Amino acid sequence: MKKLFVLIVLMAGIVWGAEAQSKGITFEQTKEWKKVLKKAKKEKKLIFIDCYTSWCGPCKMLSSQVFTREDVGNQFNADFVNVKYDMEKDADGVMLKDKFEVKAFPTLVFVDPNTQQVVHKMVGAGSAEWLMEGGKIAKDPQNNLSGLTKRYEAGERTTDLLSRYLTALSSAYMQEKQGAVAAEYLNALSDDEIVTKDNWELIKKNVSDPLSKPIRQVIANIGRFYEVAGKEVVDYKLENSIKGAVAEITYWRSGNGEFDEARNAELIKLLQSLDYAFIPGALASLYTAEYVRKGDYKGMLNSMREAFKYNVFRNGEEQMYFQNNIEALAGCDDKTLVQEGIDWIDARCAQTKDYFAKANLMNSKARLLTKNGDTLGADKAKMEEEKYNAEGEKRSGGKAVRAIRMN
Structure with missing residues (x-):
């Protein structure tokens, strides 16, 4: 009887496992x-x-x-x-x-x-x-990635086809092809042709360069696009596009390849023609970045002070602006200027109440102290970084964590 019971249990387990x-x-x-x-x-x-x-x-x-x-x-x-x-x-x-x-x-x-x-x-x-x-x-042989590609290459250019194809390319993470397809269609449209709900959706999902023809057409016909898509949605897209282009330039360093001076000048010219609340901060970032590229660290520090004097940043952007530029001093051989940056970090750390921000500032301080040869000071700054990070996590109840730096 006992053997029979064990056998039933084993069989039940096998059946249950197969069913699962x-x-x-x-x-x-x-x-x-x-x-x-x-x-x-x-x-x-x-x-x-x-x-x-x-x-x-x-x-x-x-x-x-x-x-x-x-x-x-x-x-x-x-x-x-x-x-x-x-x-x-x-x-x-x-x-x-x-x-x-x-x-x-x-x-x-x-x-x-x-x-x-x-x-x-x-x-x-x-x-x-x-x-x-x-x-x-x-x-679906007509609407899977392969089918859509064949239809596109055969010359089909309906809005429905383009929308499906661009979505499929995005899903497949084929970004270069996605951008090329969107550009080929949108760049051929006149101002009157491009202002439609369907075309706005294509621009919103597939175009990010503020210097591209479609985004420039949105800017030139802003009132009409507001009517088609809504002011808040259009302004949000433009702000993200511009900030992305600005970040690409401001985070450039000499090891990133040749710098595109013409694009930088064109972007500055575009920003100078626009009237949005975020534009002054974006321009300040571009102006300061020029000093960094030239290795003029004294000019960089002066440019940063000018930006903070006129309070051109919003929504916490000043923290990212400060750290990105102050850390550029790691490439400066003038110890006095590097120390100036270290002192400024300490001043900002004392002013901020955000413990994650304090941790990030101590990370920057450690980098600059290392540059000046103060390894003991750098180690102390790293300990401060860990302390502030732990305090930030504690105060958030574990609901927030600091972004991990990859460099």
Whole structure:
């Protein structure tokens, strides 16, 4: 009787495990690409590939929270042959990473087994609904990435096609192609032609350069775009576009390649013609950056004082402006000027009540003290940085963390 009970329990466990596994996506046990191809050809299905790495957090989220959903499993098990590859450890995974141009993780690829060509690609992680919709599109030969590309290359230029194609390119993280497609269409439009709701959506999603023709047309026809899309939405897009271009210039350093002086001058000219609350701060950043590029650190410090004198920054932007420029003193060989920067850091640290900001300032101070050869002082500043960071986390109740610096 006891043996019979144990047997029943074991069988129940096996059945339960099989049932649990069947609720989500069933991935092939084999890692041999040739075998996967053979099965997909036989079943006349596309291949769905989860391209992951062992260290990828979003990959793990998909694996544990999305792939395990019953509705996801029902759809993908019926429509695809499913396979997972560690793109760094599995032999065929390494091969397929290059073959399918996988550059970020997670990347989800849908492949035609007969041609071994990608018909659709999704980069990143999303909800179960996001994945299921992507699976439906992958099966649509007219509207998956491959189909849209063929339609575009055949000369189709309807707004619906462009919207779908640009969305697919964005999903596949094909940014260069996405920008080229958007530019080709939008750059050909006159002022009267471009002011439509559909064209605004294309600009909003696909154009970020304030010096591009579409953004300049938005600026030139601002009132008409306000009517089409709303003042708040249009102004938000313009502000983000301009700030992005300004940041690209202000964060430039000599190791980043040749500096584009013509673009810098053109951007300054554009900003000088605009009247938004954030423009003075953007211009101050560009003016100060010129001193940094020239290695004129005394001029840089004077430019910074001028900017703070007239209070040109808003929404906490002065902190980023201060740190980006004060840390440029790490390239200065004049110890007196570097010390001037260190003293200014101490003054700002005493004034701010934000403990994460204090931690960042101590990080900058450590860099400058190291530049001046004061290693003991630098170590002390790093200890202060850790103390302020811990206090910031404590005061937030663990709900806020300081952004990690990568340099």
